[in-house]
Amino acid sequence: MEHHQVTVYLGAMTAGALLGWTAPSWGPGLEHAINPVLGALLFVTFLQVPAAELVRSLRDGRFLAAALVVNFVVVPLLVAAMFAFLPANEAVRLGVLLVLLCPCVDYVIVFSGLAGGSSRRLLAATPVLLVAQMLLLPVFLYLFMGSDLADIVDVGPFLEAFAFLIVIPLTLAWALQVWAARRPTGLKVAGAATTTMVPLMAATLLVVVASQVPGLGGNLADVGAVIPFYAAFLVVMAFAGRAVARLFRLDTGASRAVVFTGATRNSLVVLPLALALPDDLAVAAVVVVTQTLVEVVGMVAYVRLVPRLVPDTAR
DSSP, rough: OOTTHHHHHOOOOOOOHHHHHHOGGGGHHHHHHHHHHHHHHHHHHHHOOOOOHHHHHHHHHHHHHHHIIIIIHHHHHEEEEEETTTTSSSHHHHHHHHTSSSBBHEEEEEEEEHHOOOOOHHHHHHHHHHHHHHHHHEEEHHHHHHHOOOOOOOOOOOOOOHIIIHHHHHHHHOOOOOOOHHHHHHHHHHHHHTTTHHHHHHHHHHHHHHHGGGGGGGHHHHHHHHHHHHHHHHHHHHHHHHHHHTTEEEEEHHHHHHHHHHHHHHHHHHHHHHSSSOGGGGGHHHHHHHHHHHHHHHEEEEHHHHHHHOOTOOO
């Protein structure tokens, strides 16, 4: 499954779309499954980041600085340039902001590794990127949407997502690491858990797509209008990420990782935030999921093109 994981992910999204169209009544039930399956996915992701590795990653100043700059300086500037051209629908704009302003913390590690990027560095930087985006997202939304934001976005879901999708999985993962270091049984459990990464990613994509497809309804025009913006974002960020990597004089593996972290977005983690919005803003969740569909296809191209964009200088 790891060897064919791109095909597995595309198949999962296709199956999810078919399920959503043929059984729309399942949508509400599948929405309740998103957080548990996503929490399990992040638990397995964090399990691959030893606590000591996280401490070492914080000392890798150049890579961490490059990742933070590309995600929280370059990306917001690009989104600001796009913002005036987005559809006037407030829900659509909010959905685009939610998804584009948050860097990915899950399958970016997989795709970066397939392209020769430094997956270990990205993996170790994951908690830092998660905390940073949760702290900065409300600030960015306020800057883009204005003071009316307080009336449409509740801080509660942000705190709930942080606890359920970050604190709990990270704590459980590090607890299992301690058990694995002391007991053979713990080591076996940890080894077995890490093999579930691809199935959990596929399950997450299937559940997310299947739960949101019924929400398209009469919103096809608005949702379709954001697809070119998502595609343009991927094109621009490929070159922007390379420029940032050169600015920080990173090696090939780290440079490719910076390109990937700048381009991939955290649609799966911010989706619960979009689902918690009022009913009149419900289309924001579909806009978030649409970005996932565009991005996964884009990642297939990235895996082939990024090694050419950032060639191995060691050769």
